[in-house]
Amino acid sequence: MRELLGETDSEAMHQMWLASDVAALFNEAISFPYTSLKYHTLLVAALLDNYLDGHAFADLSLVVDDAETIVPRRTVYAGAEFALRIDATVADRPATHLGRRPRRSWASTWSQLPRHPLGTSHSKLDIIFDANLRRIRAWSTALQYLEDFTNWADRHIEPY
Numbered sequence: 001m002r003e004l005l006g007e008t009d010s011e012a013m014h015q016m017w018l019a020s021d022v023a024a025l026f027n028e029a030i031s032f033p034y035t036s037l038k039y040h041t042l043l044v045a046a047l048l049d050n051y052l053d054g055h056a057f058a059d060l061s062l063v064v065d066d067a068e069t070i071v072p073r074r075t076v077y078a079g080a081e082f083a084l085r086i087d088a089t090v091a092d093r094p095a096t097h098l099g100r101r102p103r104r105s106w107a108s109t110w111s112q113l114p115r116h117p118l119g120t121s122h123s124k125l126d127i128i129f130d131a132n133l134r135r136i137r138a139w140s141t142a143l144q145y146l147e148d149f150t151n152w153a154d155r156h157i158e159p160y
Contacts, residue, residue, distance in 0.1 A: 011072040017042055018070070018078045036144035042076045043139055046086035049073040057102060059088040061095040062109050064117045077143050079150050082117045084143075106142040107134050 003016065020038055050060055065071070065083040077084040086098070094115035103109075111134050118130055129149055136142040 014042075014045065014073050014075070015070070017045075018075065034141050035138055036140040039076065039140035039143035039147075042143075043086065046074045046076050050086065050088060053088075055088040057098065058100045060086055060098045061088070061090050062098060062113070063087050063090055063093050063095040064113065064115070065093060077146060079146065081150075084117075104139075105137045106139045107136055110134060110142065 017038060047057075047060075063085045065075070065085060067078070067080055067082055069075075069083055070078055071085050071087065074085040074087045075083050076086055094113055094117065096109055096112040096114065098109060116130070118126060132145065133142055136145060
C-alpha cells in the first residue's frame with residue numbers, strides 16, 4: 001500500500017492502482033464489506049480529473065474502450081478484453097451517460113450500454129455473469145466483481 005500512496009506521478013500512480021491486487025483486498029470501510037477500496041479510489045480519481053478539466057457530472061459517460069486503451073486518471077477498469085472509463089469524451093466508443101446527478105446504481109448504467117462489452121459466447125457462465133452485473137448497485141462492488149470473475153474464469157474451465 002505504501003507504494004500505491006507514495007507515488008508522485010499521477011499517471012504512474014493510476015497504472016499502479018489499476019494493476020494492484022493488494023488494493024483489491026480492502027473494502028471502502030468496515031461498514032461496507034462488499035465494496036472495493038481499489039475501485040472506489042479509481043472512480044473518485046476519474047471524477048476528480050473530469051471536474052478539474054471543467055466537466056460537470058451531467059457531461060460524463062461510462063465509456064467502453066479496447067483493452068489496450070488506458071486513459072490516464074479516467075480508466076476505472078482494465079481487463080483482458082476491454083477497459084472502462086468515466087469521461088466526457090466519448091468519440092465513437094460504446095458509452096452511456098451517467099445522468100444529470102450522481103446515482104448509486106451501477107446496474108442501471110451497465111444495462112444501458114448500447115453494445116455489450118462482454119464476450120458473446122452466450123454460455124451459461126457468461127449469462128450468469130452478466131445477470132449478476134445487472135443486479136449489483138454499488139459501482140466499486142461491480143468493478144471488483146468484474147475483475148474477480150474474469151480472473152477466475154481465466155484460470156478455470158467452464159463447467160457447462
